[in-house]
Amino acid sequence: MLDEPLIFERxxxxxxxxxxxxxxxxxxxxxxxxxxxxxxxAGLPEVxxxxxxxxxxxxxxxxxxxxxxxxxxxxxxxxxxxxVNEEVARLPGFAGLHPLVPERLAQGALELLAALExxxxxxxxxxxxxxxxxxxxxGELLGMLLVRAYHVDRGAPRRRVLIPSSAHGTNxxxxxxxxxxxxxxxxxxxxxxxxxxxxxxxxxxxxxxxxTNPNTLGLFEEEMxxxxxAVHARGGLVYMDGANLNAIMGVAxxxxxxxxxxxxxxxxxxxxxxxxxxxxxxxxxxxSPLAEYLPVPRLARRGETLGWSDDAPKSVGRLRxxxxxxxxxxxxxxxxxxxxxxxxxxxxxxxxxxxxxxxxRLRGTYYLPYDTxxxxxxxxxxxxxxxxxVHTLDVAKRLLDYGFYAPTIYFPLVVKGALMIEPxxxxxxxxxxxxxxxxxxIAEEARTEPATVRDAPHNTxxxxxxxxxxxxxxxLRWRPADPEKTGESA
Amino acid sequence: MSGYxxxxxxxxxxxxxxxxxxxxxxxxxxxxxxxxxRAAIDLPPGLTEPELRRHLAGFAARxxxxxxxxxxxxxxxxxxxxxxxxxxxxxxxxxATAYTPYQPEVSQGTLQAIFEFQxxxxxxLGLDVANASMYDGASATAEAVLMARRVLPGRRTVWLARALxxxxxxxxxxxxxxxxxxxxxxxxxxxxxxxxxxGLDSAxxxxxxxxxxxxxxxxxxxxxxxxxxxxMRAVGALTITATTxxxxxxLVRSPGACGADIAVAEGQSFGxxxxxxxxxxxxxxxxxxxxxxxxxxxxxxxxDARGRRGxxxxxxxxxxxxxxxxxxxxxxxxxxxxxxAVTVYLSLLGRNGLRRLADVNYQAAHAAARRLxxxxxxxxxxGPFFNEFVVHAPDAAADWEGLAEDGIVAGFPLxxxxxxxxxxxxxxxxxxxxxxxxxxxxxxxAAPGRxxxxxxx
Numbered sequence: 001m002l003d004e005p006l007i008f009e010r011x012x013x014x015x016x017x018x019x020x021x022x023x024x025x026x027x028x029x030x031x032x033x034x035x036x037x038x039x040x041x042a043g044l045p046e047v048x049x050x051x052x053x054x055x056x057x058x059x060x061x062x063x064x065x066x067x068x069x070x071x072x073x074x075x076x077x078x079x080x081x082x083x084v085n086e087e088v089a090r091l092p093g094f095a096g097l098h099p100l101v102p103e104r105l106a107q108g109a110l111e112l113l114a115a116l117e118x119x120x121x122x123x124x125x126x127x128x129x130x131x132x133x134x135x136x137x138x139g140e141l142l143g144m145l146l147v148r149a150y151h152v153d154r155g156a157p158r159r160r161v162l163i164p165s166s167a168h169g170t171n172x173x174x175x176x177x178x179x180x181x182x183x184x185x186x187x188x189x190x191x192x193x194x195x196x197x198x199x200x201x202x203x204x205x206x207x208x209x210x211x212t213n214p215n216t217l218g219l220f221e222e223e224m225x226x227x228x229x230a231v232h233a234r235g236g237l238v239y240m241d242g243a244n245l246n247a248i249m250g251v252a253x254x255x256x257x258x259x260x261x262x263x264x265x266x267x268x269x270x271x272x273x274x275x276x277x278x279x280x281x282x283x284x285x286x287x288s289p290l291a292e293y294l295p296v297p298r299l300a301r302r303g304e305t306l307g308w309s310d311d312a313p314k315s316v317g318r319l320r321x322x323x324x325x326x327x328x329x330x331x332x333x334x335x336x337x338x339x340x341x342x343x344x345x346x347x348x349x350x351x352x353x354x355x356x357x358x359x360x361r362l363r364g365t366y367y368l369p370y371d372t373x374x375x376x377x378x379x380x381x382x383x384x385x386x387x388x389x390v391h392t393l394d395v396a397k398r399l400l401d402y403g404f405y406a407p408t409i410y411f412p413l414v415v416k417g418a419l420m421i422e423p424x425x426x427x428x429x430x431x432x433x434x435x436x437x438x439x440x441x442i443a444e445e446a447r448t449e450p451a452t453v454r455d456a457p458h459n460t461x462x463x464x465x466x467x468x469x470x471x472x473x474x475x476l477r478w479r480p481a482d483p484e485k486t487g488e489s490a
Numbered sequence: 491m492s493g494y495x496x497x498x499x500x501x502x503x504x505x506x507x508x509x510x511x512x513x514x515x516x517x518x519x520x521x522x523x524x525x526x527x528r529a530a531i532d533l534p535p536g537l538t539e540p541e542l543r544r545h546l547a548g549f550a551a552r553x554x555x556x557x558x559x560x561x562x563x564x565x566x567x568x569x570x571x572x573x574x575x576x577x578x579x580x581x582x583x584x585x586a587t588a589y590t591p592y593q594p595e596v597s598q599g600t601l602q603a604i605f606e607f608q609x610x611x612x613x614x615l616g617l618d619v620a621n622a623s624m625y626d627g628a629s630a631t632a633e634a635v636l637m638a639r640r641v642l643p644g645r646r647t648v649w650l651a652r653a654l655x656x657x658x659x660x661x662x663x664x665x666x667x668x669x670x671x672x673x674x675x676x677x678x679x680x681x682x683x684x685x686x687x688x689g690l691d692s693a694x695x696x697x698x699x700x701x702x703x704x705x706x707x708x709x710x711x712x713x714x715x716x717x718x719x720x721x722m723r724a725v726g727a728l729t730i731t732a733t734t735x736x737x738x739x740x741l742v743r744s745p746g747a748c749g750a751d752i753a754v755a756e757g758q759s760f761g762x763x764x765x766x767x768x769x770x771x772x773x774x775x776x777x778x779x780x781x782x783x784x785x786x787x788x789x790x791x792x793x794d795a796r797g798r799r800g801x802x803x804x805x806x807x808x809x810x811x812x813x814x815x816x817x818x819x820x821x822x823x824x825x826x827x828x829x830x831a832v833t834v835y836l837s838l839l840g841r842n843g844l845r846r847l848a849d850v851n852y853q854a855a856h857a858a859a860r861r862l863x864x865x866x867x868x869x870x871x872x873g874p875f876f877n878e879f880v881v882h883a884p885d886a887a888a889d890w891e892g893l894a895e896d897g898i899v900a901g902f903p904l905x906x907x908x909x910x911x912x913x914x915x916x917x918x919x920x921x922x923x924x925x926x927x928x929x930x931x932x933x934x935x936a937a938p939g940r941x942x943x944x945x946x947x
Contacts (some may be wrong), residue, residue, distance in 0.1 A: 060582040
């Protein structure tokens with residue numbers, strides 16, 4: 001593979017990559033000297049346009065991505081990101097729209113947002129939607145702020161939040177950020193949360209249960225209705241992490257399950273590109289008693305036109321600037337419109353079919369810690385490989401040699417050495433077979449040539465990287481070798 | 491089959507046989523029937539791709555996009571030219587459709603680009619280290635205050651400049667809602683538009699946690715950061731700066747050089763479209779000694795077994811997936827593709843282009859302000875500014891929407907955020923504004939009624 005240095009290590013003094021218009025004439029006074037930057041931006045690159053393009057294209061070739069290969073990261077729903085969505089999000093009427101233009105000049109944007117709110121309400125069976133959160137974890141934060149506001153309004157915020165042991169790490173972190181103490185509720189031997197355990201943990205100090213359904217084992221919480229009833233019986237609320245919504249569209253609505261508040265991950269279920277980490281979007285839906293606490297500004301219809309309203313005295317406030325990740329919301333709306341109600345339900349059915357197909361092909365060879373029927377993902381472990389001293393990490397690295405990204409590994413924490421596989425509905429049977437064959441072959445290699453697996457990957461740009469060194473002696477940025485290029489610093 | 495799934499009926503039949511069930515419905519048999527019975531999604535059937543294009547173009551056509559009226563709005567989102575190369579790189583599926591680089595061996599593109607992003611953020615903000623990005627400038631500001639709380643546990647008073655962008659102030663307040671032990675106090679602004687720090691020395695005590703200032707502030711005015719850091723240092727408190735228009739930092743002394751402990755910025759100006767306010771990207775930098783209290787993802791340099799340089803996510807022991815309820819933040823991603831846009835943009839403009847572009851903005855805005863002044867539209871605040879300034883134009887402010895209908899969005903009527911500034915417009919002029927648009931701005935502000943009439947013809 002072509003090598004490529006840091007952009008800061010390229011270039012030549014005085015070069016410029018993009019011509020800037022000339023500075024207009026005008027007898028304009030300079031900035032006062034005490035405000036002026038005095039390092040002449042030393043350290044910034046001086047590179048040409050092709051040089052820059054080539055730099056980033058080379059970097060791009062070092063990535064595996066969902067468009068170039070199966071990317072079976074469990075709980076991340078790495079489905080196909082339709083190309084047409086990139087095109088429509090770039091329409092000048094969307095991309096060039098300033099967020100503070102008079103509302104009459106933004107009616108198309110506002111109508112699209114209103115339509116997306118309605119569509120998400122229809123999928124979730126909940127009453128009101130807020131599109132502001134920038135990511136799933138941002139939505140969780142909002143959800144817990146709403147829980148808190150709801151209880152404060154009824155006297156006191158309460159103290160605790162119940163979280164099942166299989167939960168995503170953001171759940172406890174989000175609850176803590178809202179001032180709550182976290183109490184873990186264990187799952188049963190089938191990997192499911194028993195309503196009796198929730199009822200036993202419930203009292204008037206519990207503000208909410210945060211639950212993921214289907215859970216991080218890919219299992220539908222079969223006692224969900226009894227669980228939510230037990231929480232409600234003691235005045236608590238139920239927060240559902242919607243990360244796994246791709247498993248239940250058209251199968252079960254959170255609103256019908258007794259959920260009071262949830263977040264959507266538009267970059268998962270509704271197919272906006274993951275972008276190497278973001279931007280995503282994490283809208284929140286609530287049952288009507290929580291609607292008055294939703295962030296401002298809110299969409300409001302005034303006669304024929306839509307506008308923004310700050311008139312919400314009980315609102316938790318604002319989570320970010322402006323209205324949300326609009327560019328992402330456009331893509332998600334495009335995806336939902338392309339599929340329609342029946343298409344979304346079909347996506348769920350085929351996602352579950354694909355995951356169960358992989359489960360059937362791999363079980364026996366890989367250890368399946370929970371035999372409970374699963375939906376859109378399946379969780380195996382490395383137990384059968386341990387006698388060869390081959391572990392989950394090795395399997396993941398070896399998969400890279402076979403041209404696949406790795407599943408989510410060592411999560412959920414309730415499974416030791418977990419391999420969490422989510423193929424999504426957009427993969428063909430042939431691709432699933434190729435992936436399953438690679439997995440089976442790796443299991444065979446673990447027996448016959450374990451060193452090959454343990455030393456993997458062999459075919460990638462770099463071999464296993466020394467993560468301990470990175471953490472012990474952090475090098476977090478490029479620094480100039482040339483003392484002239486020092487940068488401005490305190 | 492419809493949508494984006496490739497399954498043929500034969501595929502489905504073969505897969506069901508392999509699983510050992512009769513139908514796809516059987517795979518959902520364990521979901522309570524009471525839920526399944528009510529789960530149909532009440533949305534219309536899907537569209538074909540051509541129909542989808544038409545549908546979305548219909549929404550877009552009802553907005554004033556880049557080719558519509560002359561828009562002199564900044565106030566947290568800034569119009570700048572975007573080099574074509576930026577979007578070409580963002581369209582690369584290898585970047586766009588990857589995720590958080592959990593497997594570094596096949597994510598070196600994303601990781602090296604983030605390492606470069608961190609370097610750009612640290613250089614521009616004038617501090618040692620930066621993270622892999624936050625959601626936007628406002629949430630980065632809130633995270634900075636939460637970080638200050640970890641650096642200085644037990645301190646309770648947060649000072650927010652009233653001249654800090656109101657969205658940023660509101661976001662800080664929201665993030666602090668659940669943590670009942672923090673008290674927020676406001677620093678007023680003076681007649682020059684800068685934060686009034688007279689008396690700050692005596693007002694801050696050992697309870698002070700941090701101060702947050704905009705640089706430039708919401709009025710476009712450049713703050714005297716050094717004057718504030720001295721007062722905060724005297725009581726051991728931190729100074730945080732938040733920059734909505736980071737292009738200013740190509741010209742203006744960096745927050746770090748002025749003594750800020752944490753500096754954040756909204757990166758939208760660097761290669762991201764306005765997109766009705768999002769997505770943006772938060773830049774976040776601080777001193778090396780605080781790095782373990784920094785929120786968010788961080789990429790570090792290391793080597794593989796053969797000694798080849800490579801990059802990994804590092805210092806993860808701060809993070810939610812390891813620390814759970816004891817994490818520094820609940821954030822579990824960065825703003826990857828937006829951070830990439832910033833990285834490509836800053837590479838292209840680089841040391842020479844960025845400085846010149848900042849000069850162009852400075853000159854264009856100051857020239858426009860002078861013409862307005864000459865036309866009887868004075869600036870409200872005499873403080874130094876970059877590419878945004880406040881003018882007193884009560885008639886135009888009153889007829890703001892009318893002027894917009896006639897093709898000129900003459901800044902932002904500040905009374906919506908600051909009732910005490912009624913009759914004021916916050917005007918932003920950048921390299922994107924053509925001379926004839928500035929002419930129309932001057933005409934509109936000098937005599938709004940006449941401008942409206944002549945534009946209506």
